[in-house]
Structure formats: structure tokens, C-alpha cells
Amino acid sequence: MNLAIWTVARRLALSTDRRQRWRQISIVAGALIATCAVLLAMSIIHLGLLTSDHTGARHPVVDSGESRMTVAVTGPILPDLSQFPVLWLDPAPGSEDDPAIIPPGLSALPAPGEAVLSPGLLARGYTAEDLGFAPSRAGTGLRHTIGDAGLASRSEGFVVARAPEGRSLGEHAIASSGFRGPGPRYPVETVLDVPAAGAAIVGAIWLLMLPALMVLTGSARAVSQVRTERAETLWRLGVRRRGIGLLVALETLVLATIGSALGVLLWGVAIAPRTHLPGIGASLLPGALDLPGLAVAAGVALVLLNATLAALWAKREPSRPxxxxxxxxxxxxxxxxxxxxxxxxxxxxxxxxxxxxxxxxxxxxxxxxxxxxxxxxxxxxxxxxxxxxxxxxxxxxxxxxxxxxxxxxxxxxxxxxxxxxxxxxxxxxxxxxxxxxxxxVSVLPSAQREVWVVTWADSRADDIDTAAERARQAGAETLAVTPTPAAEAGPEPSDGIVTTEDCAAARQFFGLDEQTMTCTNEEAAAPGLWFTVRFGSAENREGTISAAATGMLVSAPPGWTEADTLAVFSGLPVVNPWKVAGTSDFxxxxxxxxxxxxxxxxxxxxxxxxxxxxxxxxxxxxxxxxxxxxxxxxxxxxxxxxxxxxxxxxxxxxxxxxxxxxxxxxxxxxxxxxxxxxxxxxxxxxxxxxxxxxxxxxxxxxxxxxxxxxxx
Amino acid sequence: MQPPLTVEGIEIAYGDQVLVKGFGLHVDAGESVALMGPSGSGKTSLLHCLVGLSRPAAGEIRIAGNPMTGVSAARRADARRGLIGTAYQTPDLLAEVNVAENVAITLLFEGAAREDALAAARRSLAAVGVEHLAERGVANLSGGEAQRVSLARALVRESMCLLVADEPTASLDGTNAVRLSDLMTGMVRERGIGAVIATHDQRVADRCDRVVELRDVTVR
Structure with missing residues (x-):
């Protein structure tokens, strides 16, 4: 490199001439913002990859002839957490101590009826008992919660539960060989509070990297009368275009390097070590935003290359129209x-x-x-x-x-x-x-009642009565749900029938008014009126129900949450509450x-x-x-x-x-x-x-x- | 009839430094005055005051009897456009429009019909001998041609009574400098207007009717 060009470029970049000030501020600030944004984008991509890796690891492998356990997944919704998965496990006899069936983040399988909660649930004040389980000490995380290896974030909701003693996960449970090894995996559907890999890559590049690099491109072309004069002087003195291009590139590089260095410092102090980002509710896993040195260097190189090329490109643009x-x-x-x-x-x-x-x-x-x-x-x-x-x-x-x-x-x-x-x-x-x-999730809006339809697996004869009594003691009403007769089956296979005295009683139970809940036979007032459970408009018919109940409707006053409902069904396997009326917590x-x-x-x-x-x-x-x-x-x-x-x-x-x-x-x-x-x-x-x-x-x-x- | 320019006792200062003090000047119709003086003597500052781009600290300036001091910027701008034509060392032509449009620009901005404005521009270009350049882009003009176009723009308005030129020949070679000087002073006499031409060039000064040395009236 020509030493004279380097000297002029360096002095020009750091010139104290006021006419160069705007360009200096533009490039340094542009490079600082771009470096922070690019490194933040890379951090978010890192977070996304980590998230996908951890959530993928907790999907059980679908049995390929070597069944060690059965699994089922339910998705309760809590007002401060939204929907979260409960992964139910039931080891096959003889496989209880098989390490292959221990989910990531746990050191052992929970005992029957026990559950391990994520730290996110614990941080919001929930205990295993609140959700209808006995507490387990099998988690590798703080206070026996699920360890980081099994989490997408420390704030997400996630429960690993083992079927209660003597109960199975029902006929719809999936046979699994555990959490390791090849084979298709059964998805544990999760409403994440952090972006997964795909969303992180697209979002970070599109909404952080590209805007920041666009701004830097503009900054590198910032106006400077001093730079123009120097370039013209050199041109008149016989310096070739390539030399002037080098001058422009070096001048930009010096200023962009200052901005980038500040950007790396800012990222290193204010972003990389953080587990919380401003405005983001999620608590991240430690190190989720940190990057290896090589990745940081690549990010900085991208910024400097962008700035230099933009400055060179701007130089090519003619000053005349x-x-x-x-x-x-x-x-x-x-x-x-x-x-x-x-x-x-x-x-x-x-x-x-x-x-x-x-x-x-x-x-x-x-x-x-x-x-x-x-x-x-x-x-x-x-x-x-x-x-x-x-x-x-x-x-x-x-x-x-x-x-x-x-x-x-x-x-x-x-x-x-x-x-x-x-x-x-x-x-x-x-x-x-x-x-x-x-x-x-859609819920019929009701200000008077919170209503869930609750199903569970491996139902026993006294389950309905036990749950109904618990609900009554807690201040809620219940109705047993029976399957819809084949001739009356609705569009949803899980539709069921409940019985109330009349339309008014049904409306009172659901907390709905006459406009929201219409009855086809308004005047009828005899026992045995039918109402389909998941309805847009109810239909009441006379008749008697002979089938055994398979689920239950729980109607509670405002203020009840799904945790309260889960507690009512404590001791039952694969308890799956689904809110049908009230306020939506999703x-x-x-x-x-x-x-x-x-x-x-x-x-x-x-x-x-x-x-x-x-x-x-x-x-x-x-x-x-x-x-x-x-x-x-x-x-x-x-x-x-x-x-x-x-x-x-x-x-x-x-x-x-x-x-x-x-x-x-x-x-x-x-x-x-x-x-x-x-x-x-x-x-x-x-x-x-x-x-x-x-x-x-x-x-x-x-x-x-x-x-x-x-x-x- | 009011003289094109009357200047009485003006003072130009930047902060504590007084650049020009007690300067007076009277320019008659058809008269060209060369304003000379060393660099930094305040020639350009004085011209800026004459055309109303700057305000003197004290004194009076009148263009055809119209005051340029003690009036609003808008009034000065009106006088600048209506009564004064300006030409500078750099022609300051707009590269985005052609030669005729450059000359007609103030007429266009005053609401003159486009055809009338361009016709007046062509007449002015013809008067300075460059009518053939009317449709050209300014990027293709030589230095001498550009200065002539600049002069045509300064003279395009019928109502103008004072030409103010700041080193108009500084970027021209000797031959072109002399030609432009002859053209300016000839136009001034022909149109019966006044001219103040700031210059370092003795050949330009020699072609003017009178020379005023600014150092004679300057207090440093």
C-alpha cells in the first residue's frame, strides 16, 4: 500500500476540519449501529438454533419396535403464561430405570403421579400441587425444576409428569422408545416465548441486519466537502483513480473501524451476557445470546466490507447530473x-x-x-x-x-x-x-362464568363423582359430558352432550345471554334437555342419556384459572382442560x-x-x-x-x-x-x-x- | 431620473473587525465602475451588501432610488430580482436545465408564460452573442461561453438598472477576459444601466469608465 495514501486517508478520516464532522459522525454512528444490529441479529439466530435444538431433544422418539414407554401431551393455558405443554410419561414395566426414557433436563423419571415443573412456572408462583400433581425432585434445574437442557427458555411453561399409580395414559397414548436415538419424533407442541430457528433466521436478517446495513450504506456515502476537495486535489496532481478509490476506502475503513469497535464493546457489555432483553418478557438461557469469537469477527468483517464497498460505489457516482x-x-x-x-x-x-x-x-x-x-x-x-x-x-x-x-x-x-x-x-x-x-383458541365471551370442558384418560367409574365433589367444595358447578350418539354427531369428533333442566339453567351455567346461546326449543322445561358442548349455538332436545360420561364441564366464577380446574382433577392421567366460555387466556x-x-x-x-x-x-x-x-x-x-x-x-x-x-x-x-x-x-x-x-x-x-x- | 446606484457611508464589520468604513459610491446610467483592491479588502462583502444578500452595519444603499438598507429581506430580494443583474467568478448555471432555461429562470419564477420567458432569454443570449447555445446543456459549455450565458441571465430583465459583477473574468484566459469586459461595458452603455465590477484584472478595469480602489476607503 502506498504510505502517502494511507497517511492522507488516516488524517482525512480523523480531520479536525468542521466540514468533515458530519461524515465522521455519520460513519462512526452508522458502523456502531450496524455492528450492534448485526451482532444482535447473529445472537438471535444463535438463540433460535439453541431453542430448536432443545425443543427437538424433548420430542419423544416414536416407537420403532422397542417400546419403553407411552407418552401423551396436553396443553393447558394459564393467564400469565398462555399455553404450555404437559408431557405425560408412563414407562413400560421393566423400563422405569432406563436412561433412554429420561427427558432432557431431568436426572431421573418422576415417581408415579409426580411432575417436574419448568422454572418459568415456578417463577410465576405455580407449584406442582397447584396443577394437580405431586412434586418431584427429578429436575436438574434450580429448586428441582427442569434443567436448561430441556428448556427453550427459563421463562417458558413446561411440565413433565408421570402417570399416577395404577393408571395408564389411555388408548390414544403414543408408544415411544425414549428421547435418544434415531427415528421420527412425536411433537410436543409448544407456544414458545422465544423464536425458533426458522423465525429467528428470517426475522433477524430481515428486520435487523438488512435495515442496519442499509443505514450504514447511506452513512458511508455521507457528504464531506473536505474529502471531495482532497480527492480533486490528488486527481489534479496526477493520482490515478485506483489511488483515489483506495483513499476513499481507507478513510471509510478507519471511521467504520472506530464505530465497529464501539459496537462490539456495546454488544459485549449490553447484549451478549444478558438473559433479558429490553421489552422482551422471556428469560433466556444463560449464554443464549453469546457468540464465539469467530462469529463476532465475521459480523464485524461484514460491517466493514459493507461500509467500504458503499463508499467506493458512491465515489463512482458522478458529481454532475x-x-x-x-x-x-x-x-x-x-x-x-x-x-x-x-x-x-x-x-x-x-x-x-x-x-x-x-x-x-x-x-x-x-x-x-x-x-x-x-x-x-x-x-x-x-x-x-x-x-x-x-x-x-x-x-x-x-x-x-x-x-x-x-x-x-x-x-x-x-x-x-x-x-x-x-x-x-x-x-x-x-x-x-x-x-x-x-x-x-376461540372462547365464547362471558363475563359471568369461566367454563371448561375437561377430558382425561383411563377413566374410572368414580372419577366423575370425585371431581364433581372437589369442584363443589371449591365453589364451581359441574356437568357430566357423554359422547354424542353416532346419529347426532357434530362436526367435531369430541363433541359431547350435557344435560340441564332447561335453557335458562344452561345459560346460567355457561354465563351466556339469550343472544349468545340460542335454544331451538325455548319453551321446553323438562329434565333431559341436550346441549352439545362445543357449540356456536346450542341445540336442546328432549331425551334420556344412557351412555357413560367421558368428561366433565366445569363452570366457575370469574377469577378461576385453568390451574384451579387442573387441581380439581388431581390424580387423573392426561387431564386436558379446554375453555369454552369466559375470558380467553391465550x-x-x-x-x-x-x-x-x-x-x-x-x-x-x-x-x-x-x-x-x-x-x-x-x-x-x-x-x-x-x-x-x-x-x-x-x-x-x-x-x-x-x-x-x-x-x-x-x-x-x-x-x-x-x-x-x-x-x-x-x-x-x-x-x-x-x-x-x-x-x-x-x-x-x-x-x-x-x-x-x-x-x-x-x-x-x-x-x-x-x-x-x-x-x- | 434616479441614478442606478447610490452608496453613502456604509460600514461592513464581522464581529469586532471593521472591514469597510465610510464607503460611498455613485454610479450614473451608462457608467461602469471597476472596484479594485487587494484580497480581503472587502470587495465581495461590499457587493453582497449592494445586492442585498448581506446587511451593512451602517450606511445607506439605494438602487434606482429604492433603499436596500433598513428594509426587510423580502424587499431586498424583490429589488435584487427586479433591478439588479449579477455575474460571478463562477457562472453558477444550473446543470439540471438547459441554457435558455437558465437565462429565463427568474422570469419563469415570476409567472411569465414559458414561451415569453424563453423568447426573452433568446434575445438576451443573442445580445451577448451566444444565441446558438440556447438548447444546449450547460455541462457542454466552455468557460467563456458559460460566463456569457451568466451575463445574458443578468441582463435578461428589461427593468434591471444595475449590473453587479464579482471577478467575472477570473476563470477566463486573457483573450476571453477582454472580450467579456468589452461586452459588459458595451451592454451597460447601450442599455443605459450602471455597473459595478469587482476585479483584480487591470485590463478589465481599463475598459471601465472609472476605477475605485477599495483600500483608499478601508479602515483595517
Whole structure:
């Protein structure tokens, strides 16, 4: 390397000239943010891989001829935890001490009727007894809870329970050979409070890495009169383009290295050792966010490479206006939108179960692709601005249109940042709305009662009476559930029939009013009226029920939780409560992560937008005098430059909105999004309004400075 | 008839440093005045005050009887556009529009019909001998051509009565500098307007009707 170039680059990078200050701040701050975001993204991917690894390890291997135990899974829901799995185990005679059937996170199998709770349940104040079990000391975690090896996070709900003495897990239990060895695994469905590998990889790259690297790309192109002058001087002195390129690269590298070093420090202190992230409710496993040194180095290298290449690319852009930009640059973005649209049709096209997963993957990859390709698509589309300006026949619009067309690459930058902001804010908002709208659990709303239908396995004759008596003592009412006769079977195979005196009694039991619970035979008032259990509207018929009860409805006053219901059925195997009326306690704990990702992405892009507008202001400060000297007034020149900054938004923001809408519309089929037109439009309008306000504010501020200097 | 320019006792200061003090100048119609002085003597600062881009600390400036001191920035801007034509060392042409549009730009911003504004621009370009450049992009102009276009822009308005030029020949070779000077002073006489031309170039000064040395009136 030429020592002179290195010396000039280093001195230029660290120059005390005030005109270099904006570029220094831009690159150092950009590299700091990008490094933190990239390393955080890698940490989240690490967390996702760890999560998938740990949750995968607790799926029992389906028996392949060597049955050591039977397993069953139930999914109770608690108001402060949402749904969590209870893994029921029943070892085959002689296999009780077989290490293969000990789940990860346990040192031994619990004794019959005992259960090991996750630390997340314990931290929320639940004990084994609260959930209808006897406590076990088989957990390897703190206070005999499930150890880290069996957990996705320390805050998740998870219970490993052993069938009570003398009871089996019923005819629907799965035969298993244990938790080790090859073979298909029986999924222990879990509503995770941390992202699994797939979501972590896509989310971290799309919502953290890409926005941060986009902002860094803009930062590396930050305006500096000093750098331009040095490059021109060297050019006049005969230094080759390659040498000037090296100067630019080294100057950027010096500043980006400072920012990256600060970023690594910040990540190392504030992120890597943490088990809690701001705004995220989950308590992570220790070391979940930490990364090996090589991974950190790779992240930093990515940031420095991005900054350097962006600076070199910006150097290639001519300082003078240039002609057309190829329309072909729109094609990648158009292709991403087309693929997003097609993603909604993948399951129909493939006609297989794999189509669902593939469709979601295609949608997410195309969604991330649109983020990358949108910036390329805006400049070619700005060609129409000259026509718009000419048609308006208004000199401000005319000149602004000409400025936009002539400098479309540079003038598009704030607009591109705003468009990506609209897109990502809209897409993530649609995903967050999807979490609420696509909740897999529906409960008839009732303010008066909390009602569950409860089933269990290996039912005995006195189970109903015992449970009913316990419920009565605890202040709840019960109704026995019998299977629906074959001739009357509803759409759900688990539908059952309960008997009440009349419609009024049924409504009182369920806490529902006449509008919510209709009866087909309202006037009938004889014993033996039938009501299907999982109903949208009830149907009452006269008759007698001869079949034995297989389940029970529990109606409790408000304030009861599913834990109280579980306690009523203590001592029974595979107790599975399912709330049918009351208040829904289901929520998606990954809401925090998605909301956090949205805040991070929009925050990073908002910083980028402000920085790009800052660049524009600096350019305008330099260029404004051209218009004033040409005879324009202050106000006119402000309008021209304000409009030249805002006109590209008229092209870019609709593109961002369109992308968000397409993503939202095609994600609904996969329950990934809710197609919320109003919310996405509101986000777009908000970003547009804020951008216009920032542009107006900066121009006004600049005018004040000029006035203060007596220049106008 | 009011003289194109009257300056009485103006003072220009930056903080505690007084750059120009007690400066006076009277420019008659058809008269070109060369403003000379060493670098840092305040020539450019004085010109900025004449055109209303800056305010003097004291004194009075009148353009065709219209005050440029003690009035609002908007009033100064109106006078700058309506009564003054400016030309600078760098032509400051807008690269985004063509030559004719550059010359017509203030007329367009005043609401003149596009066709009328461009016709006036062509007449002004013809007056400085570069009408053939009207449809060209400014990136393709030579230094001399760009300065002529800049002069055409300064002279495009019929109502203008004062030409203010700051080192207009500084970036030109000797031949082109002389040609542009002749053109400026000739146009001033022909149109019956006044001109103040700040210059270091004695050949430019020689072509003016009068030379004012700024150091004579400067207190440092």
C-alpha cells in the first residue's frame, strides 16, 4: 500500500476540519449501529438454533419396535403464561430405570403421579400441587425444576409428569422408545416465548441486519466537502483513480473501524451476557445470546466490507447530473412482489402438506428480497417526475422535477429509506395483527362464568363423582359430558352432550345471554334437555342419556384459572382442560419479539432517514446559493429543494405501501399476517407526514442559520 | 431620473473587525465602475451588501432610488430580482436545465408564460452573442461561453438598472477576459444601466469608465 495514501486517508478520516464532522459522525454512528444490529441479529439466530435444538431433544422418539414407554401431551393455558405443554410419561414395566426414557433436563423419571415443573412456572408462583400433581425432585434445574437442557427458555411453561399409580395414559397414548436415538419424533407442541430457528433466521436478517446495513450504506456515502476537495486535489496532481478509490476506502475503513469497535464493546457489555432483553418478557438461557469469537469477527468483517464497498460505489457516482437510469433496475423488485403474490398459491399448486412450509418460506424470502431490491427500483421510476413538473406548469414544481430527474440517484435516498420504513413497519404491523387475529383458541365471551370442558384418560367409574365433589367444595358447578350418539354427531369428533333442566339453567351455567346461546326449543322445561358442548349455538332436545360420561364441564366464577380446574382433577392421567366460555387466556408470547423487531427496524430506518435528510440539507446549503445567485428568492429556493426532496416520496412511499399490502394479503392464508388495510395505510401516512415535517423543519432551521449570519 | 446606484457611508464589520468604513459610491446610467483592491479588502462583502444578500452595519444603499438598507429581506430580494443583474467568478448555471432555461429562470419564477420567458432569454443570449447555445446543456459549455450565458441571465430583465459583477473574468484566459469586459461595458452603455465590477484584472478595469480602489476607503 502506498504510505502517502494511507497517511492522507488516516488524517482525512480523523480531520479536525468542521466540514468533515458530519461524515465522521455519520460513519462512526452508522458502523456502531450496524455492528450492534448485526451482532444482535447473529445472537438471535444463535438463540433460535439453541431453542430448536432443545425443543427437538424433548420430542419423544416414536416407537420403532422397542417400546419403553407411552407418552401423551396436553396443553393447558394459564393467564400469565398462555399455553404450555404437559408431557405425560408412563414407562413400560421393566423400563422405569432406563436412561433412554429420561427427558432432557431431568436426572431421573418422576415417581408415579409426580411432575417436574419448568422454572418459568415456578417463577410465576405455580407449584406442582397447584396443577394437580405431586412434586418431584427429578429436575436438574434450580429448586428441582427442569434443567436448561430441556428448556427453550427459563421463562417458558413446561411440565413433565408421570402417570399416577395404577393408571395408564389411555388408548390414544403414543408408544415411544425414549428421547435418544434415531427415528421420527412425536411433537410436543409448544407456544414458545422465544423464536425458533426458522423465525429467528428470517426475522433477524430481515428486520435487523438488512435495515442496519442499509443505514450504514447511506452513512458511508455521507457528504464531506473536505474529502471531495482532497480527492480533486490528488486527481489534479496526477493520482490515478485506483489511488483515489483506495483513499476513499481507507478513510471509510478507519471511521467504520472506530464505530465497529464501539459496537462490539456495546454488544459485549449490553447484549451478549444478558438473559433479558429490553421489552422482551422471556428469560433466556444463560449464554443464549453469546457468540464465539469467530462469529463476532465475521459480523464485524461484514460491517466493514459493507461500509467500504458503499463508499467506493458512491465515489463512482458522478458529481454532475447524468441521464437515464436503466428501467431494468426495477425488475428484481417487481420479481420479488410477483413471488410474494405467488407464495400465497404454493399450497394449492403443490397440493401437499409440504406446500404450507414452502409457501411461508417463499413469502418470507421474497419479503426480505423486496427490502433489498426496493432501493434499486425507485431511481428509474423518478424519470416521470420531469413530466409531472412540466404538466403542472408551475416553476417550483418544474425546477424541482428537473432536479429530481437529473439527480435521481442521490435525491431518491431519503425517499428510499422512507419507503423501506413504510414497508417494514406495515409488514410487521400486519404480522403483529396476525398474532391476535389468528389465535388458535376461540372462547365464547362471558363475563359471568369461566367454563371448561375437561377430558382425561383411563377413566374410572368414580372419577366423575370425585371431581364433581372437589369442584363443589371449591365453589364451581359441574356437568357430566357423554359422547354424542353416532346419529347426532357434530362436526367435531369430541363433541359431547350435557344435560340441564332447561335453557335458562344452561345459560346460567355457561354465563351466556339469550343472544349468545340460542335454544331451538325455548319453551321446553323438562329434565333431559341436550346441549352439545362445543357449540356456536346450542341445540336442546328432549331425551334420556344412557351412555357413560367421558368428561366433565366445569363452570366457575370469574377469577378461576385453568390451574384451579387442573387441581380439581388431581390424580387423573392426561387431564386436558379446554375453555369454552369466559375470558380467553391465550396469547402469543412471541408478540414481544415481533414488536421489538418492529421497533428496532423502524428505529434504525428512522435514524437512516434523518441522516439522509441531513445529507440533503448539507447539499442544499451548498447548492442553495446557486439558485439565489441565479435570482431566485429564499422562499422559492426552499420550495424547490423541499419539493425536490419530497417528490421522490410520491413514487417511493406507494411502492413501500404496495409491498406491505402484498405481503399482508398473501400471509393471511398461512395465518402469518392479518390483511389490515387501515393499519398499513395509517403507518404509510404517518411516515409520509413525519418525513415532510422533518424536511420542512430542517429547511426552516437552515433559513434561521442563514438569517443569523445576515445572508438574506 | 434616479441614478442606478447610490452608496453613502456604509460600514461592513464581522464581529469586532471593521472591514469597510465610510464607503460611498455613485454610479450614473451608462457608467461602469471597476472596484479594485487587494484580497480581503472587502470587495465581495461590499457587493453582497449592494445586492442585498448581506446587511451593512451602517450606511445607506439605494438602487434606482429604492433603499436596500433598513428594509426587510423580502424587499431586498424583490429589488435584487427586479433591478439588479449579477455575474460571478463562477457562472453558477444550473446543470439540471438547459441554457435558455437558465437565462429565463427568474422570469419563469415570476409567472411569465414559458414561451415569453424563453423568447426573452433568446434575445438576451443573442445580445451577448451566444444565441446558438440556447438548447444546449450547460455541462457542454466552455468557460467563456458559460460566463456569457451568466451575463445574458443578468441582463435578461428589461427593468434591471444595475449590473453587479464579482471577478467575472477570473476563470477566463486573457483573450476571453477582454472580450467579456468589452461586452459588459458595451451592454451597460447601450442599455443605459450602471455597473459595478469587482476585479483584480487591470485590463478589465481599463475598459471601465472609472476605477475605485477599495483600500483608499478601508479602515483595517
Amino acid at each position: 447524468r441521464g437515464g437510469v436503466s428501467v431494468l433496475r426495477v425488475l428484481p423488485f417487481a420479481a420479488c412482489l410477483a413471488v410474494m403474490t405467488l407464495a400465497g398459491w404454493v399450497p394449492q399448486l403443490l397440493r401437499s402438506d409440504a406446500g404450507y412450509d414452502l409457501g411461508v418460506t417463499v413469502l418470507m424470502v421474497a419479503g426480505a428480497g423486496a427490502t433489498i431490491t426496493l432501493p434499486m427500483a425507485v431511481p428509474p421510476l423518478l424519470g416521470g417526475m420531469a413530466t409531472v413538473g412540466r404538466l403542472l406548469r408551475q416553476p417550483t414544481a418544474w425546477l424541482a422535477g428537473r432536479l429530481v430527474v437529473a439527480r435521481r440517484s442521490t435525491l431518491a435516498r431519503p425517499a428510499v429509506m422512507a419507503a423501506v420504513l413504510v414497508y417494514l413497519a406495515g409488514a410487521t404491523t400486519a404480522m403483529i395483527a396476525g398474532l391476535t387475529e389468528n389465535a388458535p 396469547f402469543s408470547p412471541v408478540y414481544d419479539w415481533l414488536a421489538g423487531a418492529m421497533i428496532a427496524a423502524t428505529g434504525i430506518l428512522a435514524i437512516g432517514l434523518v441522516r439522509e435528510i441531513g445529507d440533503r440539507v448539507l447539499v442544499v446549503v451548498g447548492e442553495r446559493s446557486r439558485l439565489l445567485r441565479a435570482g431566485l428568492r429564499d422562499g422559492e429556493s426552499d420550495w424547490v429543494y423541499g419539493l425536490a426532496t419530497l417528490l421522490p416520496m410520491a413514487v417511493a412511499l406507494p411502492l413501500g405501501y404496495l409491498s406491505a399490502r402484498i405481503f399482508a394479503a398473501n400471509g393471511t392464508g398461512y395465518a402469518v399476517t392479518a390483511d389490515s388495510v387501515d393499519i398499513v395505510a395509517m403507518v404509510a401516512a404517518l411516515v409520509a407526514g413525519l418525513t415532510a415535517a422533518v424536511v420542512a423543519l430542517t429547511l426552516w432551521w437552515q433559513r434561521r442559520i442563514d438569517t443569523g449570519r445576515g445572508e438574506s
